[in-house]
Amino acid sequence: MPYLLRSASLANYVEVARSVGLNPYQQLSDVGLGRHVLLNTEIRIPVEAVSGLLEASARVSGHTDFGLRMAESRQLSDLGPLAIALLEEPTLRKAVDALARYLRLHNEALAIRIEESDNLLMIRTGLISGFPGMLRQSIELVVGVIYRTLHCFLGRMAGASLTPFQVCFTHAAPANAATHTRLFGMPVSFGQEFDGIVYRISDLEVPLKSHDPAMAQQVRQYLDTMLAKTNNSMADNVRRLVSTLLSQGDCSIDRVAQELSIDRRTIHRKLKRSGESYSMIVNAVRIELATRYIDNCERRLSEVAALLGFSSLSTFSRWFSRQFGCSVSEWRARQARATRGRTGFALGGREAFPVRRAAMSASHYAESV
Structure with a gap:
């Protein structure tokens, strides 16, 4: 089954698309989405279609910051009932935990992991899309929304401010990072080992005046019930963890x-009951991530190998050749030729045949870990 998300994820898509010279309704039609998805924020739509829409919008308009432009104007209300849960937490630090726990009610493909070390809190994000290909716009939108969500809290409190310690993206830097600097209020780090935001823990210990213990308990019970009703299988739960633990x-x-x-x-x-195995899931996640990481030609292959959890570059190279039927350099050359000669729409901005073959072979080969 495809992963789904709330149509609220397309909030302000029309305005942003028009601002960069696009016909938003034609772009929606190109990925199989009707205008009706913009009229009701609770409609569930495929993650794959939305990711394709964002990548295509960035490519056709020539604005590689398209996802961030959508994140810039996001409000708490765009999160629906989740916003209420966050507002009822006692501190901003607790709101981060609630965001990580419940955000998959907003987007089933999201994987968020919170880590603490030396007064730093890392919010690692991932997307278990189920398909290979570049997801730059989706990833930047997710990280931008998380940033906007936390800072919307502080906007309700006079004199409060919050500056990230670091904002990280695994992909390469754009030619112009002005939108990144404007949104996050600081230079962004590209080519990193994870996508997400790092804050100082002490900066997050800000009390939220909206906290109401009785209301907080009721909201959490409601959202926990919603989580229990979701169709997340063991395979989905494992995929989320694998996507954040591999690196x-x-x-x-x-x-x-x-x-x-x-x-x-x-x-x-x-996993066996659903016809899957742990090694199959790891292999499939590696295929998804490999195509994203090597899309950044500035990243050394030894780094890619480490990010995918391989013990050596040679082990990674052998795995890649088996999955994609070519070396990384050959794959990159084919991608470059496909990009130059492409005339139609391609999900994620890529349409080289090795990716499709790799996706199909995932169920037939899995390297044990």
Whole structure:
């Protein structure tokens, strides 16, 4: 089944598209979305279609900051009931935890992981799209929305301010990063090992005046019930963790089992019921991420190997050749030729055949980890 998200994710798409010279309704039609998705924020639409819409809009308009332009005007109300849950938390730090827990009610493909180290809090984001290809616009929109969400809280409090310690993206820097600097209020770091934002923990210990303990409990109970009703399978939960743990070099099934508070045998058993295995999921996630990482020609292949959890460059190179039927340099050359000669729409801005073959082979080959 495809991953879905609330149509509220397209808030202000029409305005941004028109501002860069696009016909928004033609762009929607090109990815199979009707105008009706803009009229009701609670309609569930495929993540793949929205990701394709954003990438195509950026490519056709020539504005590589399209996703960030959409994030700039986001408001708390765009998150629906989740906004109420965040407002009822006692501190901004607790609101971050709630955001990470409940944001998948807004977007099923989102994977968010919170890590703390030396007074720094890292908000790692990922997208388990289920398909290979570049997702630059979707990723920048997600990170931008998280930033806007936290800063909308402070906008309600006179004299409060919050500056990130660092804003990170795995993809290469654009020719002009003015929109990034304008939105985040600071220079952004590109070519990093994760997509997300780093804050000082001490800066997040800001009390929220809207906190009401009784209301907070009711809202959490409601959202927890909504989470329980979602169709997230064991495979989905494993994919979310794998997508954020691979780059840290500790993505064993034992680590995933620990994060899910279950034993590894339970994971194996539940995955087997759905016709999947842990190694198959790891392999599929690697295929998705590999095409995004190597799209950045400035990133060394040894770094790509480490981000995908391989112990050496040679191991990664052998895996890549088996999955894509060519070397990384050959893949990049084919992508460049496809980009120069492309005349039609391609999801994620890419349409080279090795990606499709790799996606199909994921179920037939899986390297154990």
